[in-house]
Amino acid sequence: MKITLSQYAGFCDGVKRAYEMVAALDMEHVKRPVFILGTLVHNPSVNEKIEAKGIEKIEGEKFFAARSSEIGTIIITAHGTGPDVYAHAEKIGAEVVDATCPKVIKVQRLAKIYRKRGYRIVIVGDRGHKEVRGIDDWGGGGAVIISDENDLKSMKFDPEEKIAVLAQTTQNEDFFRSVGAYLKEKYSAVEILATTCHTTHERQIEIRKLAGENGAVLVIGSDTSANSKRLFEIAREINPRTYFVESADDIKNIDLAGMESVAVTAGASTPEWIIEEVVKCLAGDI
């Protein structure tokens, strides 16, 4: 069986940078206790490593309730967060290790700028996703979130309103384009700000090609990873024999008997060691 591994499988630049920043933290010299706001990546094995380092996960509510000295250092993940977090950290005297991906920062800043210019902010992304919530907060809150066709069709704006449409960085580009086209047709002052990141763009183009060229596709990722699920959905539309796996263990449940070729890709938060294990397992080396 021929196995083709995607050239983009695994950590994207933003996640890699965040992971390296956390891995390089010198726990002897950093202000303790150290917390991370939410999960660094949607991957249990990476998160266990972070915990073993002595970094504890904290969710927003608890962070905002924390007083001075309860938090020494707070780590912001690649998905970013809203301005209130920085303000609260300053108020309680906590150090900030900011691992927000620069591409996410760009979207946050655009939301802020366009809101100031009087635009209604529309974010095409997963409702409730950390990155989307952060972008919304930078835009002053109250953005309209479009997660699917139903959201799109139920949208109603004032015909005179200025609308700025932003994308969550890992958004399906086809869907983003269709939202932009729909809004432009119905309203007169619509600004489309194509903020899906280059990595996402390349991955989505490549997975379409691989799904068409191979008998089956394996997408490795966590079921809480938005970009992994997106890759899965795109591949499955083209190739019904697309499977979502979290680790090499899941391969046992997939029947690939007689399959001549399999393409393997992975979400932006999937560590290299898991990808290697899956490929080895497919090749029969494990």
Ligand code: SF4
């Ligand atoms: S997917 Fe793109 S925007 Fe998101 S963390 Fe990775 S590099 Fe940054």
